[in-house]
Structure formats: C-alpha cells, structure tokens
Amino acid sequence: MNVESIRYASRFDGITGSAIREIFKMIAQPGMISFAGGNPSPSALPDAEAARIAGQVLREDGKRILQYGATEGYPPFVESVKAYAERAIGCALPGVLPVTGSTQAMDLLCKALIDPGDVILVEDPSFLGNLQCMRLYQAKLVPVESDDGGLKLDALEQAMAEHHPKMLYVIPNFQNPTGRTLAADRREPIAKLAAKYGVVVAEDDPYRDLRYCGETAPTIKSFDKEGWVVFLGSFSKIISPGMRVGYMSGDARILRKCTMGKQSSDLHTANLTQAIVDRFLRENLLPDHIARISASYRAQMEAMVRELDSFPSGTRYIRPEGGLFVWVELPEGLDALALLPRCVERRVAYVPGTHFYAYGGHPNTLRLNFSNSTLEQIGEGMNILRGVLEEALA
C-alpha cells in the first residue's frame, strides 16, 4: 500500500499553514527588507553574554544540566523565574511552570482544556500562531469586538454568556498584530467576568517589558481572586527567541494538568537554556539590556510611524506604546495580500492582515514589524511600500 493513502488525524482537516510559510519562503532572499516576522534585532541578541554564561553554567552544574530534568523545571530557574514573574505580574503566584517558549504554554493550555468544538474567545485580529494552535485542538474560535482600548467589555460579557467558552485568549500589551494596549480600567472587569462565567483567561504578555511611552497597566492576573487567569510569559523578545524559554503561571491545579501534558510533549524544557536565562535573571542583566533595546526599538518605531504620515491619504495606522508592530489600514479597495508580491519583487515584505483574523477578510490591513530593521532599512523599505501603494492607487 502506498503511503499516499495514509489517513491523517482529523485535527489537520482544513489546516494548510501555507500562506505564512509562502511569505517566509519569498522573503528568504538576500537584500530583503523584512517588516514581516517578529524577530528581535540582531543587536538585541546578547551573544557575548550567552557564550560566557553557557560555559559557566556547564562548568559549574554541568552534570545536572546534561542529565534528565524534572518536567517542573530546572530548580534554580524555577526559583528565579518565580521571583521575576511575581514582580512582573504584581502578585504572589502559586506556581510557575517553565515551558519551551510560550508557544508551548498555549499548546499545553489547549491540551488541558480543549475538546473538539469547545469555544475559545479571541481578539480579532490576533496572533496567528496561537490561532493555528487552537485550530489543531479543533476549538471553535469566537471573535470578540475590540476598540482602541482593546476588548470591549459588553461584547466580552455577551460572548461569555452566549457561547459558554472554555477560554479567552488575550494579549493585553502592544497586541500582536495591532499594537493596541488593553485599557487599564478593563483589566479588573475581565478577571471578574472570567470568574463569573468560569472561563480560563490566557493572558499572553510577551512584549510587556518593551514599553516606549505611557504607564504600565496592572496585569489581568493581578486582579484574579479565583485562579481563572493563567499568565504566559516569554523571554523571546527580551533575551532570545532561539533559546525557547518561557513560563506559565497560575492556579496550581491547572498547572498540574499542563505539567502532565508536558511530560508527553517534550518531558522537560532543555536544562541548559533554562540555566542560561536563570543566570541572566540572577546577575540582574535584564534591566540595562531592556533599557538599551527599548531605546533602539522606540527610535525604529518612531521612524516607521513618521514615514506612515506621508502615506497616501486614507491610510490609517495605530501608533503603539511598545512592542514590535505597527498595524496599518490601507485606503479601502487596496488588497495587502495582492500587493505583497509586488513589494517582495522590490525587496520589501510584510504580513497581510487578513491572516490574523480568525475568519479572514479585512484585505486592506497589514502588519509591519520595526524591530528587525535598521533606521536606514525602515526609511528605504517604507519608501518602496509607499511607492507601490501610490502606483496601485494611480
């Protein structure tokens, strides 16, 4: 029998994964200015410190680092990340589970909670990687309306009452892809709604430390009295995405199910990468590092936004207070997906906004990343993009 006849699991029905994949294939060309992706700047990746620390931790604790570890995490890191997370989240935490990037946190939460057909409430648009994860668990995605302050509370309560969701997925700060920040005064109400309706909130906050202006709002988790909020943290944007180290924090019983799920996902996160992040935290290298990269990212964001001001009339964008992305709405009638090949031909790339919507549509939107381009590349790339739009409108 030929292997073509194989029956794959039904969770893959309708999953292609090809749109984004095609974009990343297209842009893997020399000389490309990429506003796609969400990569940190190469200058933000602390390779010299990592080299020093990697050698050091392996010399000091190599036998433990190279041996099997606990699913619950490398003990020194469990300690340091708990202290770090409690400061970041602003409350005492019953437990913290290190994960292989916060991508895995979403996978484990779905594994713990989602049966086929279960409803997950999502912002619309939202981070497409996690939408894909939810689809592979055969969740039913229900978008909740947002405005400039993020999720609208009345729409959220109505969706909870109507759809009996298992989970709400929200990126409260400098949301991916819109760059929007959830209004401070909506955070406690969301924690209360979660407890009222019995909905787990996945509060995904990878960009939290990359704030360029304004005040940091308290986390939703900090208002969580009943344990419904699970906070997903990441070191990908502030130390290194290639290390694959994140954490999830919340109710001990929920974390216990996630830990059991993780046992058969990858047994444990690599001890070495946990140990390296542990030293970054213990040596207190993060505050200066974050200050340095934030200053640089702020300048890159400002440069991109300045360029957008001279884009064709009818172009709108959201000026973010932090994070990595600027969200753009082109004049009605323009199609960001259709224009992408023309841009790529001229060596500029972005991600069409339609991919971030649970049910597509919104052809005139696109997401621009500024962290992975120099000021010069931003100037040049935005010029090219402006030119393509002007041609399309002519």
Added chain:
Amino acid sequence: MNVESIRYASRFDGITGSAIREIFKMIAQPGMISFAGGNPSPSALPDAEAARIAGQVLREDGKRILQYGATEGYPPFVESVKAYAERAIGCALPGVLPVTGSTQAMDLLCKALIDPGDVILVEDPSFLGNLQCMRLYQAKLVPVESDDGGLKLDALEQAMAEHHPKMLYVIPNFQNPTGRTLAADRREPIAKLAAKYGVVVAEDDPYRDLRYCGETAPTIKSFDKEGWVVFLGSFSKIISPGMRVGYMSGDARILRKCTMGKQSSDLHTANLTQAIVDRFLRENLLPDHIARISASYRAQMEAMVRELDSFPSGTRYIRPEGGLFVWVELPEGLDALALLPRCVERRVAYVPGTHFYAYGGHPNTLRLNFSNSTLEQIGEGMNILRGVLEEALA
C-alpha cells in the same frame, strides 16, 4: 465561580500519571540506590566538552543561534544529523526533522495520525512514557504478543488484519523495559506487513549504539520501500538527555505534517542544543565516547546479572545485549508493587513491571536500570533486593 469547577479536556479522563510520579518522589532521598529511571551515568555526561562547545558555537554563530530558527531545524544540525542518521539507519533518507527529545517525535506522530479511538499496536510491556502519550491522544492500545525474538509475526499480522491500526510502536533494540532485541529476520517482514496493511511503524531506537555483545541487526526502516516506517532517534542516551535533542526521519509527507504540528507545539527546538549536538557529530566525538560508556555499562550490566543468578529460585531475567535495563520475573506470588515500599525503606528502588503493560497485571515483574549505579551500588542494592525477596518468600 471557583476554579475547582473547571472542566478539563476529556483526553485526561482516566489519566493519573501518579504511580511513577510517586516512585520518583519516594526515591528522591539521599543515599538511595536507584535502579528505577533510565538515566545515563553521571560519568557518561560530557560536561567539559559541552562547556567548551557551547561557548564556541555561541561565539561563532551566536546571532543565528539566539534568533528564531526554522521549525525544520538549525541548518548545520539538519545536515549533520541527516548524515549521521543515514549511517545509523542504513539507507538514504528523504528528510530528517530535529525534535525536542524523541518524546516529542512520538507526540508529533500521534498529533499527525491519531483520532480518538484509533488503534495503535504496542509491544506488551512497552515504554510507559510513550504509552501515556498515546493515551492522551485517546488511542486504543492493542498489545501484540512477543517472545524472546520480540514481536511475533503471526500475532502482528493477525492484529493488523483484525484491528486496522493507524500505527505500530516498536523498540527494536534492547527494548524498554524488557531489554529484548527484535530478531534480525523479523525486521524485513515487519516493513512488508506495514506496507501491506497501511500501518505507520514508529521505530523507536534510542539505545541502538549501546550494544555490549552480538551483532547489530539492520533497522526496520532500511527495509521500508513504501515510506510507512518513521525512525525515531535520540541523543539522550549517548550525549545528554537534558539537552532534549532527537530526530525523526521518514517519508517527507508524514514529516511535513509533523513539522506543521511542531509549529504550534514549540515552534522549533532550541538552536543552542542543536548546535552543540551538531559539533559533537562534526568533531566526530561520538565513536570514542560511545566506546567508553559502553565498556562501563557492559560491566555494570554483567555485575547486575551476576547478582541475579543468586536470587531466590524461580526468579527469571532477560540478559540484554545492550541498552540500560534488565527485566526480572519474580517467583509467582510475589508482587513487585507491594514490595517496593519495603525496598525503598532500605534505600533501593526499581520500577514495578505492571506499569509497562498497557492493561496492567503481571505483578511479579520489575525493571532494573544499571546505567545510573556504580558497581559498588549494584552489589549493595542487589543484596538488599535479594534480602527483601527472601523475607517475602519465608
């Protein structure tokens, strides 16, 4: 609403994970001689080389290692592991996917193939970690009878004809937990049966390089004409389990589904641990390293087996040709699970065999690991174990 009221996903129904967990809690005491677990010896963990190499790869390619990587793997490692796997497996390979420990390979295969109720054929007993993984995908496990040469071909064909399985899971060399090796002349027939009935074979071969006597048999994969065999490889037993680096290899279409599954599992395996294993392969450090640890493990295995010869009459065991485990059948009437607390009290631990059977039973069996104990610990621990058995029989 209190979080106690949470409805977890039905895949966790009946999953406790507590038996083994309790054992490992019991044995986490100073002075314990552990024949439980499957840990490499601390002396087999190359911490000095890893420290040197980690610093080196981060200095030479740190910006790439710390950046997001491809789900398909860190390019230098993809190249070196393909060459390594082709030598190990004995045939050209259409593709190799690096994974976060071969634990993840089983997870991704189940994700790609298994719908609730789908049948997986398993050896009985088999590796309990992967049985747990299959249960979380709500597979129906159907045990296939084995004899001293491993899976019985007539029983296997009958099970394939009767149950229409999606997958066969087999550990061909020094099986976990029995230490048995699948007879050389059963390997081509298994590849043919897989193609005849359209069954994916997960050939899990983590112990392959740890052979202490006899001849290496060809892999099942090497007889695979139609692409039904997926080979799971691991560096956990020959370099380091704490690094979480393994690979899977097989038909490109099956690997593509696994790659899509991996995108939302952990995006990619940590680049740093892939880079370290890559250098181990490129510097050709493995042959000498494996020769050294095999010599030591062989002596440990011989010592354990010698002790078993003076165990109470009616005790039977399987002398393995390699790997990490000796499988023991106690005289009828003895219960390895019931005797474990008495042994632990005297500071010796093992895993009761019943946990490795898909449907339990076989109370008089147990699995002993010899790799993680010194010759002295083996002598002392086996003495204690012998004493407990003699008391139980008295």
